[in-house]
Amino acid sequence: MxxxxxxxxxxxxxxxxxxxxxxxxxxxxxxxxxxxxxxxxxxxxxxxxxxxxxxxxxxxxxxxxxxxxxxxxxxxxxxxxxxxxxxxxxxxxxxxxxxxxxxxxxxxxxxxxxxxxxxxxxxxxxxxxxxxxxxxxxxxxxxxxxxxxxxxxxxxxxxxxxxxxxxxxxxxxxxxxxxxxxxxxxxxxxxxxxxxYDPAELAPLDKQLAREPLHWDPEAFYILQLGRMVARKGIDNVIRAVGSLRNEHHVDARLCVVGGNLSDTQLGDFDEYDRLKSIAREEHVDDIVEFTGSKARGELSRYYGASDVFVTTPWYEPFGITPLEAMGCNRPVIGSNTGGIKYSVLDGKTGFLVPPKDSEALAIKLALLANNPFLAEKMGRAGAARARKMFTxxxxxxxxxxxxxxxxxxxxxxxxxxxxxxxxxxx
CATH class of the missing domain: 3.40.50.2000 (Glycogen Phosphorylase B;)
Structure with missing residues (x-):
């Protein structure tokens, strides 16, 4: 003691x-x-x-x-x-x-x-x-x-x-x-x-049951991005990848961005929010990109559980806790090949690693998971096992x-x- x-x-x-x-x-x-x-x-x-x-x-x-x-x-x-x-x-x-x-x-x-x-x-x-x-x-x-x-x-x-x-x-x-x-x-x-991560706080949920209170389309392919709304997190990269995923790979994809204070226009979060909304309009995906703002910790399992894949592509990330949380919720993770993400995510086993600022590479991996639900499920299970074994x-x-x-x-x-x-x- x-x-x-x-x-x-x-x-x-x-x-x-x-x-x-x-x-x-x-x-x-x-x-x-x-x-x-x-x-x-x-x-x-x-x-x-x-x-x-x-x-x-x-x-x-x-x-x-x-x-x-x-x-x-x-x-x-x-x-x-x-x-x-x-x-x-x-x-x-x-x-x-x-x-x-x-x-x-x-x-x-x-x-x-x-x-x-x-x-x-x-x-x-x-x-x-x-x-x-x-x-x-x-x-x-x-x-x-x-x-x-x-x-x-x-x-x-x-x-x-x-x-x-x-x-x-x-x-x-x-x-x-x-x-x-x-x-x-x-x-x-x-x-x-x-x-x-805390397995008592973030645990696997049935995908369809998790989607119901969020009013998410039960058939669409949902991508989750969760974290602070700052430029280095690379949310713009994910938005561009979603545009490519829909227009070039013909996947009925939706993106949910959780994080940021969107109620105070005086904060830097709102400036980044405006920038990201503009990029979504440029990519013609503003109608399928949802910005929820920050959510209480008790609500995060629902978002992780309702998604098909969790994506985080910062160009700089000392460690990154959100990939662990997504893995703990049985979801495959696509992350930047940088910092702690390339340690927590096993490329090809619990998800994929992609170069930062490369929306096309991200779109290709997203399409692979969208077209192969069995692979996504297998990666999600492997990620959950890794998270429970190494990262509580x-x-x-x-x-x-x-x-x-x-x-x-x-x-x-x-x-x-x-x-x-x-x-x-x-x-």
């Missing part, structure tokens, strides 16, 4: 999923904390307060507290704007520990800014520091280019974190390779633990728990007292 501090500066487990800055990391923190608590550990989650009405401390689940850290104004801020407040975040953590006479056995920082904020506490209390980056700045810049609004300062901060952390948790083989090749990470201090949150957290126990037992500090002060928090 350990006392564990989970640090997630911008991604609160309480946040509604589907917004520009709320997605996989929020889900990861929430599920990992719950499963670690079920294993008997005591968990404190430190996340930035973005609402003045939030209590500074709250009991969330048994053995789990959420501490809302006052760092910067208590309003929503894009994560790219939070770096100047990380020193304040770290100072609060140290004072909180001192006031409450707490001694953590392990600190698990999620994202580079969380690690930056946690370093002084780890150093001063001689506590092992494990870091899950969830995304690496150098990889993001490679794929996002001018759309990456983080300062170049992120690169040197990540390099220092990689050098001093007791353990780096890579989420897939590509993540591990990038840490070694781009950050000169010590392979001996990298442990690979994937993301997961319980398995993920058990692996993390083993790593944390080992770190606590073997811990020797990897950094000097001046490590944190060498990192400037200003541009």
């Amino acid at each position: 350990q006392r564990i501090a989970i640090v997630s500066e911008h991604a609160s487990p309480l946040a509604a999923l589907g917004g520009v800055d709320s997605g996989g990391q929020n889900l990861y923190v929430a599920h990992v904390a719950r499963e670690l608590a079920r294993l008997g550990h005591y968990i404190d989650i430190f996340t930035r307060s973005d609402n003045p009405a939030l209590p500074q401390q709250m009991n969330w689940h048994e053995n789990i507290r959420i501490i809302h850290v006052p760092a910067g104004p208590p309003v929503f801020l894009p994560k790219e704007s939070l770096l100047p407040y990380m020193e304040e975040f770290g100072e609060f953590m140290q004072s909180y520990v001192c006031r409450n006479n707490i001694r953590y056995d392990i600190i698990h920082a999620n994202f580079f800014m969380s690690a930056l904020a946690a370093m002084p506490l780890a150093r001063n209390s001689n506590t092992p520091l494990a870091v899950t980056f969830h995304a690496l700045g150098k990889v993001r810049r490679l794929h996002q280019a001018q759309n990456d609004h983080f300062s170049d300062q992120r690169f040197s901060i990540e390099e220092e974190i990689v050098r001093i952390a007791d353990c780096i948790v890579a989420e897939c083989p590509q993540d591990r390779e990038d840490l070694i090749a781009l950050y000169d990470a010590d392979p001996a201090r990298i442990r690979m633990v994937p993301c997961g 949150w319980r398995q993920v957290s058990t692996q993390l728990s083993d790593i944390f126990r080992e770190l606590d037992y073997q811990h020797t500090p990897q950094y000097s007292p001046s490590a944190f002060t060498r990192l400037s928090l200003t541009n």
Whole structure:
């Protein structure tokens, strides 16, 4: 039994999923904390307060507290704007520990800014520091280019974190390779633990029964895209593929896009929504592309279950949790041959991998599944077996728990007292 501090500066487990800055990391923190608590550990989650009405401390689940850290104004801020407040975040953590006479056995920082904020506490209390980056700045810049609004300062901060952390948790083989090749990470201090899904939350449903409340055509071939509405997710690529699927392959296909806040025209989600609607009109498929906006977690099984295939073709995806969820719901997955997707999806067995930004290649694979329902069903069953065997949150957290126990037992500090002060928090 350990006392564990989970640090997630911008991604609160309480946040509604589907917004520009709320997605996989929020889900990861929430599920990992719950499963670690079920294993008997005591968990404190430190996340930035973005609402003045939030209590500074709250009991969330048994053995789990959420501490809302006052760092910067208590309003929503894009994560790219939070770096100047990380020193304040770290100072609060140290004072909180001192006031409450707490001694953590392990600190698990999620994202580079969380690690930056946690370093002084780890150093001063001689506590092992494990870091899950969830995304690496150098990889993001490679794929996002001018759309990456983080300062170049992120690169040197990540390099220092990689050098001093007791353990780096890579989420897939590509993540591990990038840490070694781009950050000169010590392979001996990298442990690979994937993301997961909850089989109690997302389970197979009868397709026709799932379609009835959605009023979906029982005979049509339905494609599901689910996730945040940001350009890098490649939803435009899926829309173009649907146009090709209908016009060139003559498949009665429909596309459902779940995700994004479509009720507030001031948000970036709405700009992307307008762009995607325009592309659907250009492809003459606007009448068969449905944008639902974000849906509650309890509704997602119905959408996965009602679809014939799940598609996700981002050009950049550090891991990607939605393919696991679709696999857990017995659905074949067609995904980009990139990041964690090429690890979770077995090409030709649980679905297909296609190049990003290649709508024709995607349309060909979609047509193959549309014309061969037996193959689609076989791939769906294989995906479900793989998801249950390798990717449940319980398995993920058990692996993390083993790593944390080992770190606590073997811990020797990897950094000097001046490590944190060498990192400037200003541009």
